[in-house]
Amino acid sequence: MGDDMDRSLPPAGWEQVPFAKWWDRGRRILRWFSFCLLTGFGLALFTLLYLKSKPLPPPPIGMTTQLMDIRGKVIDQLDAGEHRDPVRLRKIPQSLIDATLAAEDQRFFDHWGFSTKGILRAAWINLKSRRVAQGASTITQQLARNLYLTHDRTWTRKLREAALTTQLELHFSKREILEMYLNKIYYGHGAYGVERAAHIYFHKPARSLNLAECAMLAGIPRGPGYYSPLADPRRAKRRQELILTRMAKAGFITRRSAEEAKRVPLHYGRPPRPIPARAPWFRDYVIQSAVSRFGLTESQVRSGGLKIYTTLDPARQEAAEKAVARYLNTQDQLEGALVSVDPRTGAIQAMVGGRDYSRSQYNRVFARRQPGSTFKPILYLAALEQGLTPVTRFDSKPTTFLFSDGKYAPTNYHGRYANRPITMGEAIATSDNVYAVRTLLEIGREQAVRMGKKLGIDSSLTPVPSLALGSSAVRPFEMIQVYSTLANGGVKHSPFAIRRIEDTDGQVIARAQPQPTSVIPRPETFVITKMLEKVFASGGTAHRVKQILPRPVAGKTGSTEWDSWLSGYTPDLATTVWLGYDRGKRLPPGTSRLTHNIWGTYMREALATVPPRPFPTPEGVTEVTVDPDTGYRATSACPRREKIWFLNGTEPEKTCPAHREPSPVPKTLDSLWERIKKWWDG
Structure with a gap:
């Protein structure tokens, strides 16, 4: 038996080996x-x-940026729109504090900046929904993000947020953090901080808010545009009721108080309308230019404490705004745009983008519309380059043109035709469409496209027969570059609005560097300018303007069923005016008269202190008296005589064969007659 027992036991030390291991x-x-x-x-x-x-990095404090006009006066001040009225936590109702905690971070006073429970709950919800359906940011994390960081979702930003959150918790008390949060957070409609929000939504200070109003405000920061009661009262009300329920569940208030607050009627104020700034469309363009042209961030521009010296002439801007308002105030929904440039430099002197900035901030100076006949000077410049002259004659009568891609039958305004051959100068003055299409046929469509691009049109120009009549949409900003180039003798300056930008220390951080480019020879621009002067003479399409502006001026009108234009210039100022509807509505009769009146009235006021002067005559041109009916040099017998400028070598050499000079009386006969008279008198 003993032997049996010995055989049943493991060898000595067997059980100790795995245990030790x-x-x-x-x-x-x-x-x-x-x-x-x-x-x-x-x-x-x-x-x-x-x-x-x-130490914590100092939070970015927005400093006011100033925009200065050409005389150094302030146009506007920018502050990034963060209008806030700081308020101490002790002056904020406890109901608003509790509602904010219930909405954003119920365990705010219990954690060290991070909510483990919130993180796990958000992770579980996001995992179930397979998307980021819920965040887990505490109030401290939100404050760190709003003070120092952007809202992009990257690991780098998350790590920085964690570090800054910890620093906030280490350096400030919970009440200090909560006070900073309530004064920093955005509540929509330009309201930053609870005090400003209370005034915007309820027209009262924060200390006077009741429980229902506090719960409503506390629900907005999660989505200022989504939960604003001014944007969607029903959605905001559901959010408020949810917060009141959370407050009761967390023990901040009783269930009865929550139910009573849900039934309290809320009366909202209207957000204040923005006060129109001086030259608001120009101001917006300056901000855009500072960002796109000089590489600054919008935050730098709006709240970097910069001084931006612009090209705006305050007197001309005021004249532009008054002219547009005077003639559009009685026109229902008719919109307009005006942009005026010094052609010698490209400096924008005035800009109006519509009839009322408070109703629409859209800048129509940059809207693409059909330019109509204001495109024709581009066509005729190309024609001069191709050998046509101011006295090249084509028939003005109903015509169907045959192009390689089909037929095209343009018509003149109101069916008016000369029913005879007319010159290029006459075609420009009367805006003859048949002549324009015939010119396009003679020189080729691509030549007109090429000239348009050369003069500064960036928009697409479709090479179709109707291009001659301005069928391709362009912007007024492009047309002012075309006409200012003509005014400057073919030297193009890109229009600009900013002369220089200085930082808070007065150091220049950006400066305009105009780069003039000669794109058209001066003689060609002078010849086209002399023909464009006839647009404002008797019989021209803008002859009424001459009564308003009695000085040398050149330009072109343009009208379609939807757009009315006038682009013109003197040696000192170029201006483009456009009128039309935003939604493609046909223009009422008489719109072109409004366009001409706005342009003429503005130019008269803008040039009131500038003495009139003719366009300077360059070398390379010749003035010849011609018979426009034949295109030859005029004789004393020609019934119509007109002085016309030509490029040297293109002027007519032959005298008019249709109206010859009368034969001179032979001297011998004169002498005989004198003797007879003396004999008779003696």
């Missing part, structure tokens, strides 16, 4: 775990001490 492994794991734990604790302690010793 597992015990040794366990001790090693325990040592590594303890090491990692101590190391992690040490790193955490070191990080906390480091963050505690490291």
Whole structure:
């Protein structure tokens, strides 16, 4: 039996081998775990001490940027729109504090800036929905993000947010953090901070808000555009009721108080209408130019404490605004645009983008519309380059043109035709469409496109027969570049609005560097200018303007069923005016008269202190008296005589064969007659 028992037991030490092995492994794991734990604790302690010793970066405080006109006067001041009225936490109702905690961070006073429960709950919800359906940011995290960071979702930003959140918790008390949060957060409609929000939504200070109003305000920051009661009262009301329920569940208020607050009627104020700034469309363009042209951020421009010196002439801007208002105030929904440039430099002197900035901030100076006949000077410049002259004659009568891609039968305005051959000068003055299409046929469509691009049109120009009549949509901003180039003798300056930008220390950080480019020879621009002067003479399409503006002026009118234009210039100022409807409505009769009146009235006031002067005559041109009915040099017998400028070498050499000079009386007969008279008298 003893032998049997000995055989049933394992050999000595057998049971100790695995135990020792597992015990040794366990001790090693325990040592590594303890090491990692101590190391992690040490790193955490070191990080906390480091963050505690490291001062928080100063929060970016927006400084007002000033826009200056050409005389150094302030046009407008920019502050990034963060209008806020700071208020101490002790003056904020407890109901608003509790509602904010219930809406954003119920355990705010219990955690160290991060909510583990919130993180796990958000992770579970996001995992179930397979998308980012819920965030877990505490109030401290939101404050760190709003003070120092952007809202992009990157790991770098998350790590920086965590560090800044920890620093806020280490450097400030919970009440200080909550006070900063309530004064910093955005509540929509330009309201930053609870005090401003209380005035915007309820027209009262924050300390006077009741429980229902507090719960309503507390629900807005999660989505200012989505939960605003001014945008969607029903959605905002549901959000308010949810917050009141949360407040009761968290013990901030009783259930009865929550139900009573849900039934309290809320009366909202209307957000204040923005006060129109001086030259608001120009101001917006300056901001856009500072960002796109000089590489500044919009934050720098709006709240960087800069001084932006612009090209705006305040007197001319006022004249432009008055002219547009005077003639459009009685026109229902008719819109307009005016842009005026110094052709010698490209400096924008005045800009009006519509009839009422408070109703529409859209700048129609940059709207693409059909230019109509204001495109024709581009066509005729190309024609001069191709050898046509101011006395090249084509028939003005109903005509169907055959192009390689079909037929085209243009018509003149109101069916008016000369029913005879007319010159280029006459075609420009009367805006003859048949002549324009015939010219396009003679020189080729691509020549007109090429000239348009050369003069500054960036929009697409479709090479179809109707291009001659301005069928391709362009912007007034492009047309002013075309006409200012003509006014400057073919030297193009890109229109610009900013002369220089200075930082808070007065250092110039950006400066305009005009780069004039000669794109058209001066003789060609002078010849086309002399023909464009006839547009304002008797019989021209803008002859009424001459009564308003009695000085040398050149330009072209343009009319379609939807657009009315006048682009013109003197040697000192170029201006484009457009009128039309935003939604393609046909123009009422008489719109062209309004366009001409706006243009003429503005130019008269803008040039009131500038003496009239003719367009300077360059070398390379010749003035010849011609018979426009034949295109030859006029004789004393020609019934119509007109002085016309030509490029040297293109002027007519032959005298008019249709109206010859009368034969002179022979001298012998004169002498005989004198003798007879003397004999008779004697």
